[in-house]
Amino acid sequence: MRRSRPAVLVARRLLAVPVVLLALSTAVFLAMRLLPGSPATALSAGGGQTLTAAELSANQARVSQALGLDQPILTQYLRFLGDLVRLDLGSSFYGSNSVLGLLAGALPATIELTLLAMAIAVLLGVVSGVVAALRKGTWIDASARTVATVSFSLPWFALGVLGVVVFGVWLRWLPVIGRLPNALDYHPTTNFVLLDAILQDRPELVLPWLRYLILPATTLALSMAGFITRIVRASVLEVLGDDFVRTARMKGLAEGAVVRRHVLRNSWLPIVTVLGLQFGSLLGGSVITETVFSYPGVGSLLVKGVLQRDYPVVQGAALAIALLFTLVNVAVDLFYLVLDPRLRKG
Amino acid sequence: MTDPVLEVRGLRVEFDLPGGRLPAVAGVDLTLRRGEILALVGESGSGKSALSMSLVGLNRGPRTHISGEVSFGGRNLVEAPESELRLVRGKDITVVFQDALAALNPLHRAGAQVAEMIRTHRDVSRAAAWDRSVALLGEVGIASPRENAKAYPHQLSGGMRQRVMIAMGLANDPAVLIADEPTTALDVTIQAQVLGVLERLRADHGTSIILITHDLGVVAEVADRVAVMYAGAIVEQGTREEVLFAPQHPYTMGLLASVPPVDGPIAARLPAIPGSPLTGIDRPAGCAFAPRCAFAHDACAERPALTRRFGGPGHLDACVLDEPARAAARPEGSRS
Numbered sequence: 001m002r003r004s005r006p007a008v009l010v011a012r013r014l015l016a017v018p019v020v021l022l023a024l025s026t027a028v029f030l031a032m033r034l035l036p037g038s039p040a041t042a043l044s045a046g047g048g049q050t051l052t053a054a055e056l057s058a059n060q061a062r063v064s065q066a067l068g069l070d071q072p073i074l075t076q077y078l079r080f081l082g083d084l085v086r087l088d089l090g091s092s093f094y095g096s097n098s099v100l101g102l103l104a105g106a107l108p109a110t111i112e113l114t115l116l117a118m119a120i121a122v123l124l125g126v127v128s129g130v131v132a133a134l135r136k137g138t139w140i141d142a143s144a145r146t147v148a149t150v151s152f153s154l155p156w157f158a159l160g161v162l163g164v165v166v167f168g169v170w171l172r173w174l175p176v177i178g179r180l181p182n183a184l185d186y187h188p189t190t191n192f193v194l195l196d197a198i199l200q201d202r203p204e205l206v207l208p209w210l211r212y213l214i215l216p217a218t219t220l221a222l223s224m225a226g227f228i229t230r231i232v233r234a235s236v237l238e239v240l241g242d243d244f245v246r247t248a249r250m251k252g253l254a255e256g257a258v259v260r261r262h263v264l265r266n267s268w269l270p271i272v273t274v275l276g277l278q279f280g281s282l283l284g285g286s287v288i289t290e291t292v293f294s295y296p297g298v299g300s301l302l303v304k305g306v307l308q309r310d311y312p313v314v315q316g317a318a319l320a321i322a323l324l325f326t327l328v329n330v331a332v333d334l335f336y337l338v339l340d341p342r343l344r345k346g
Numbered sequence: 347m348t349d350p351v352l353e354v355r356g357l358r359v360e361f362d363l364p365g366g367r368l369p370a371v372a373g374v375d376l377t378l379r380r381g382e383i384l385a386l387v388g389e390s391g392s393g394k395s396a397l398s399m400s401l402v403g404l405n406r407g408p409r410t411h412i413s414g415e416v417s418f419g420g421r422n423l424v425e426a427p428e429s430e431l432r433l434v435r436g437k438d439i440t441v442v443f444q445d446a447l448a449a450l451n452p453l454h455r456a457g458a459q460v461a462e463m464i465r466t467h468r469d470v471s472r473a474a475a476w477d478r479s480v481a482l483l484g485e486v487g488i489a490s491p492r493e494n495a496k497a498y499p500h501q502l503s504g505g506m507r508q509r510v511m512i513a514m515g516l517a518n519d520p521a522v523l524i525a526d527e528p529t530t531a532l533d534v535t536i537q538a539q540v541l542g543v544l545e546r547l548r549a550d551h552g553t554s555i556i557l558i559t560h561d562l563g564v565v566a567e568v569a570d571r572v573a574v575m576y577a578g579a580i581v582e583q584g585t586r587e588e589v590l591f592a593p594q595h596p597y598t599m600g601l602l603a604s605v606p607p608v609d610g611p612i613a614a615r616l617p618a619i620p621g622s623p624l625t626g627i628d629r630p631a632g633c634a635f636a637p638r639c640a641f642a643h644d645a646c647a648e649r650p651a652l653t654r655r656f657g658g659p660g661h662l663d664a665c666v667l668d669e670p671a672r673a674a675a676r677p678e679g680s681r682s
């Protein structure tokens with residue numbers, strides 16, 4: 001009885017996923033076609049040769065026809081949907097790579113980036129938030145809050161460029177372009193480097209991977225860490241005032257145990273909610289960060305696709321990002337159910 | 347029944363507030379004897395909780411000033427460092443809090459919360475602590491304790507939650523149990539059962555109990571002695587019979603007069619003492635009750651000490667009225 005409820009909840013969430021994805025892909029489909037400029041213009045400008053106006057428009061017509069862009073929008077849309085149902089995301093207008101293939105390379109890169117960023121943000125944010133709350137009103141609290149506010153208001157782009165300049169150009173400590181050194185002999189199995197390092201038994205992959213990942217991940221993490229610090233501090237302070245904390249002290253528990261067993265666990269609830277919501281902005285930030293660091297993730301793919309009016313790539317990348325976001329939120333719901341027995345009753 | 351377990355002398359608890367210091371407990375002397383149930387009664391805000399929390403330093407903090415003496419086991423707990431007080435809390439002196447739903451951790455199972463109390467003070471295995479906590483839950487009258495031990499607080503009824511708190515309170519066989527309005531939120535039947543648990547505890551384990559309540563019906567039912575608190579001070583203290591049937595202080599008389607007849611109309615439940623209790627920062631120099639007292643006169647401008655006046659040997663009060671005036675003030679039915 002008690003067990004079936006969460007399953008129902010999560011199932012309902014999962015059922016909503018296709019609806020969300022359909023709405024989103026329709027929006028992207030329309031947005032791309034409403035943007036000025038078409039792939040035909042870009043593609044039919046012959047490399048280097050000067051073409052007459054007549055040749056150019058003949059080229060454009062041929063390209064449009066080849067790509068199916070001369071069809072009415074509704075026809076294009078229905079075909080797009082038909083393909084989508086069969087999980088066929090089409091192929092890039094440039095070089096005819098399949099979009100699924102491009103995503104298979106880019107999505108793991110983005111997942112690695114956002115997960116590491118999330119981990120760094122949670123670590124920094126939770127530690128500083130808890131310390132600030134426990135030392136409320138002292139200089140430690142004041143400085144933690146100041147740092148949090150500053151880092152929260154730093155734009156990703158500025159932070160990314162700063163990271164590139166300081167660590168890449170001045171100090172030359174870290175590589176700032178790409179995901180792995182070109183010289184590295186890496187044949188992806190899953191495209192998750194850490195996983196492949198284990199599967200292929202190649203521990204030497206891990207260090208270069210981390211060296212490339214750490215700077216963009218930290219860039220992405222800092223503003224979120226600032227945000228988490230503030231949420232955690234507020235949450236811990238609130239829980240510290242709860243009656244059951246006094247009960248824990250009444251038991252004779254040492255303050256450390258009171259905080260660990262009673263305060264922190266109860267503080268996690270609002271924090272997890274916020275993390276789920278913030279993951280969306282983290283994905284947004286990853287688009288910018290990936291571009292600054294030329295990191296070959298879905299964000300880079302999306303930006304390049306938009307610039308080149310590469311409709312299938314943009315649609316695929318947007319879908320992938322949306323899917324990631326929805327799945328993380330389902331995971332948050334599940335986590336919530338694990339954390340809080342009160343929700344299990346439904 | 348005579349040797350004192352806990353002795354409180356000149357206890358003051360003051361809270362820093364934006365406008366100044368609030369004397370929530372303004373100099374209290376109190377003795378708790380072995381195996382007795384001492385009821386602490388008074389209106390809301392009179393300082394009952396502040397007093398009981400301060401006995402084991404649970405309201406210590408940067409904005410709280412606790413002074414005076416709480417002697418327990420040859421030590422003054424007011425002065426004891428946290429590290430020492432921790433060994434007393436939950437083991438020798440435990441507290442059953444007012445609002446059990448809020449006082450229990452919503453994320454821990456009932457049994458685990460009791461077990462944690464045990465394991466904090468005894469070196470026993472998890473399994474042993476769990477078994478003992480199941481036994482305790484059974485002892486306080488929780489049905490199918492094995493199943494209910496696994497329940498989370500929100501899955502239990504109010505009465506069961508209160509019993510979980512009590513089970514926790516007696517887990518380590520404490521010398522002193524402070525029960526802060528353990529029955530306020532409960533209906534009459536459950537209330538009687540919970541009081542029964544406390545009485546049994548006193549009988550079986552010789553536990554001394556401080557029972558905080560504003561329900562004089564509860565006092566009449568289980569208390570051995572009664573201390574009446576007003577504005578942070580004890581204004582009357584004596585045996586149950588003395589205080590309930592021969593009240594000496596006009597405030598106690600007012601409290602008794604405001605007790606509704608069991609089946610009386612709702613109007614009878616309205617407080618019979620006009621005015622509102624003193625809860626602000628500013629306190630008059632004299633008797634704190636004088637502003638509300640129908641019998642106040644010039645002599646009340648000086649604060650009367652809590653001492654024996656016209657009652658039995660252990661019957662103390664803090665009122666300057668002479669005996670005829672008291673007799674005249676006593677409500678119908680409580681005249682001895």
Ligand SMILES: Nc1ncnc2c1ncn2[C@@H]1O[C@H](COP(=O)(O)OP(=O)(O)OP(=O)(O)O)[C@@H](O)[C@H]1O
Binds near residue numbers: 361392405
């Ligand atoms: N931590 C605190 N900080 C500031 N003021 C407090 C604090 N705790 C209690 N007080 C104040 O001290 C006074 C006594 O409060 P206390 O909780 O002891 O009353 P009480 O007699 O237990 O009342 P009730 O019957 O409503 O529980 C009240 O005026 C209350 O507002």
Ligand SMILES: [Mg+2]
Binds near residue numbers: 395444526
């Ligand atoms: Mg109280």
